[in-house]
Amino acid sequence: xxxxxxxxxxxxxxxxxxxxxxxxxxVSLTIPQGEIFGIVGFSGxxxxxxxxxxxxLERPTSGHVFIDGTDLTTLSDRELxxxxxxxxxxxxxxxxxxxxxxxxxxxxxxxxxxxxRGQIREKVTSLLAYVELEDKxxxxxxxLSGGQKQRVAIARALATDPAILLCDEAxxxxxxxxxxxxxxxxxxxxxxTGITVVVITHQMQVVKELCHRVAVMEHGTVVEEGDxxxxxxxxxQAVTRSFVDSxxxxxxxxxxxxxxxxxxxxxxxxxxxxxxxAVISQISRRFQVDIVILSGSIETIDGRPLGQLNVKVxxxxxxxxxxxxYLRELKVEAEVMGHA
Amino acid sequence: xHEWLNSWFPYVMKKPEQFLQSIQETLxxxxxxxxxxxxxxxxxxxxxxxxxxxGILENRVVYQVLDKVINLFRSIxxxxxxAVLMNxxxxxxxxxxxxxxxxxxxxxxxxxxxxxxxxxxxxxxxGGLVEAAKAMGVGPVGIIFRVYLREGTxxxxxxxxxxxxxxxxxxxxxxxxxxxxxxxxxxxxxxxxNRMDIVWASVIAIVIIVTVVQAIGALIARRSTH
Ligand SMILES: Nc1ncnc2c1ncn2[C@@H]1O[C@H](COP(=O)(O)OP(=O)(O)OP(=O)(O)O)[C@@H](O)[C@H]1O
Ligand SMILES: [Mg+2]
Numbered sequence: 001x002x003x004x005x006x007x008x009x010x011x012x013x014x015x016x017x018x019x020x021x022x023x024x025x026x027v028s029l030t031i032p033q034g035e036i037f038g039i040v041g042f043s044g045x046x047x048x049x050x051x052x053x054x055x056x057l058e059r060p061t062s063g064h065v066f067i068d069g070t071d072l073t074t075l076s077d078r079e080l081x082x083x084x085x086x087x088x089x090x091x092x093x094x095x096x097x098x099x100x101x102x103x104x105x106x107x108x109x110x111x112x113x114x115x116x117r118g119q120i121r122e123k124v125t126s127l128l129a130y131v132e133l134e135d136k137x138x139x140x141x142x143x144l145s146g147g148q149k150q151r152v153a154i155a156r157a158l159a160t161d162p163a164i165l166l167c168d169e170a171x172x173x174x175x176x177x178x179x180x181x182x183x184x185x186x187x188x189x190x191x192x193t194g195i196t197v198v199v200i201t202h203q204m205q206v207v208k209e210l211c212h213r214v215a216v217m218e219h220g221t222v223v224e225e226g227d228x229x230x231x232x233x234x235x236x237q238a239v240t241r242s243f244v245d246s247x248x249x250x251x252x253x254x255x256x257x258x259x260x261x262x263x264x265x266x267x268x269x270x271x272x273x274x275x276x277x278a279v280i281s282q283i284s285r286r287f288q289v290d291i292v293i294l295s296g297s298i299e300t301i302d303g304r305p306l307g308q309l310n311v312k313v314x315x316x317x318x319x320x321x322x323x324x325x326y327l328r329e330l331k332v333e334a335e336v337m338g339h340a
Numbered sequence: 341x342h343e344w345l346n347s348w349f350p351y352v353m354k355k356p357e358q359f360l361q362s363i364q365e366t367l368x369x370x371x372x373x374x375x376x377x378x379x380x381x382x383x384x385x386x387x388x389x390x391x392x393x394x395g396i397l398e399n400r401v402v403y404q405v406l407d408k409v410i411n412l413f414r415s416i417x418x419x420x421x422x423a424v425l426m427n428x429x430x431x432x433x434x435x436x437x438x439x440x441x442x443x444x445x446x447x448x449x450x451x452x453x454x455x456x457x458x459x460x461x462x463x464x465x466x467g468g469l470v471e472a473a474k475a476m477g478v479g480p481v482g483i484i485f486r487v488y489l490r491e492g493t494x495x496x497x498x499x500x501x502x503x504x505x506x507x508x509x510x511x512x513x514x515x516x517x518x519x520x521x522x523x524x525x526x527x528x529x530x531x532x533x534n535r536m537d538i539v540w541a542s543v544i545a546i547v548i549i550v551t552v553v554q555a556i557g558a559l560i561a562r563r564s565t566h
Contacts, residue, residue: 055475057471057474057475077479081478083477084474084475085476089475089476091471093468095468095471097469097490099493099564108476109476109477112482140566141566156476157476160476166475
């Protein structure tokens with residue numbers, strides 16, 4: 001199995017109507033084979049453009065794209081066509097052919113691949129079984145739900161046995177439950193076949209449930225990149241932070257209501273197995289302060305637990321300092337969110 | 341039945357073969373010019389679609405030239421077009437009169453309009469599908485036939501219907517070059533002699549032809565929509 005991606009100083013500039021649009025500015029990324037790599041960022045950050053550079057749907061203004069060591073930007077049209085069959089792609093709008101049945105959609109990329117009719121039938125049938133849609137083979141896309149459509153799109157993308165699967169907001173048009181089922185399918189696929197998966201999303205749920213590593217894009221550049229757990233635990237950039245916050249489904253304001261003077265709002269983060277409750281009562285006893293727990297959560301990200309507690313501490317600036325120091329000793333990350 | 345026709349369409353029934361002949365002429369003109377118009381218009385429409393901005397074979401020069409030429413031909417009134425194309429018609433068909441002599445102007449008069457219909461039908465094909473096909477390693481030829489024409493079939497059928505109906509309208513003017521047809525029949529034998537039954541018979545025949553064309557178009561469009 002192969003499927004490594006190396007993006008080398010990718011720049012993509014569109015000639016805009018007045019000023020040129022710098023969609024991607026000098027992005028270099030290495031995605032090893034078998035990895036599920038997430039790309040997040042706000043609208044217009046350049047995520048789609050960057051991912052479309054991977055299969056050269058968009059030709060970079062400068063820079064190189066290496067797939068398993070082959071520089072796609074130097075290939076002839078014919079070689080590029082063959083190389084693209086190694087890179088499957090799915091989209092937010094599914095992009096199924098409305099005039100073709102589910103079966104014909106999945107068989108679409110198999111034309112002119114040298115497979116016999118019987119082999120195509122066999123292949124399509126097994127792909128449809130894999131995405132659990134055997135019974136829909138002769139249905140038309142208009143007769144399917146969004147989740148089913150995306151499953152067909154996945155089956156179609158897999159028809160040419162690609163080593164890489166690109167997903168541009170593949171779950172953005174789906175409800176949370178359907179999203180989860182698609183994510184499970186992608187995860188299973190990655191686990192069983194070792195396919196490299198690149199997912200663009202602005203749903204942090206997707207990153208959390210699916211990705212190993214993630215890159216955060218802003219204004220055409222990658223501002224932060226790392227293991228998903230680390231990014232969630234210690235977001236370094238403001239954009240990243242806002243995405244991580246959005247994952248909890250709450251804004252900072254709703255988690256931290258206004259409070260009285262001499263009260264401080266803290267966000268505590270526990271990594272691994274630090275004993276949460278014990279820390280609170282210890283501090284309370286040791287420093288003689290009241291601590292109110294406002295909200296809390298434990299999540300498993302990429303297989304590791306990440307706990308978070310939002311608390312209100314009845315302490316002023318002076319009293320707070322030793323508490324923060326003590327927390328640091330306990331390897332609990334504390335962040336002062338503000339006060340009244 | 342015969343009596344009824346005799347009382348309502350006395351002059352038509354006097355020389356029914358004249359009426360039937362003009363129907364036949366209209367049909368032959370429509371069929372020939374329509375087939376050629378379909379082929380040329382389709383090719384031109386496809387070229388417009390793929391060479392336009394962001395098309396799969398974007399080419400500014402080709403698009404601009406074709407765009408202007410099509411606009412030029414569309415702006416020339418049909419009767420003038422017959423005159424303009426006189427020599428070309430003679431060269432291609434060997435004559436510039438009769439049904440033969442009117443085919444060339446009919447094609448020039450309708451193909452540019454049809455090219456626009458094709459262009460708009462194919463532009464209606466979701467760009468995402470073209471994108472998806474490209475990502476699957478399908479080349480320009482595959483995209484034209486397997487994506488544009490296939491997914492645009494319903495819209496193409498509607499565009500073809502509209503063009504054929506306007507083509508039938510053009511054939512009514514073919515009397516200028518002695519090609520006959522229902523238009524000529526209605527004017528020469530009906531209008532000029534104030535024989536209204538001939539005019540009405542022509543109208544009825546045209547309406548029936550148009551209705552059939554429309555029904556076929558609608559059927560194809562419906563069959564290719566899922
Ligand atoms: N074909 C194009 N021509 C001109 N400008 C473009 C083109 N494609 C993208 N852009 C511009 O490039 C910038 C990045 O677009 P891109 O689609 O990559 O963003 P994105 O991060 O995918 O956003 P979204 O989350 O909305 O999908 C935007 O400013 C966009 O307007
Ligand atoms: Mg996008």
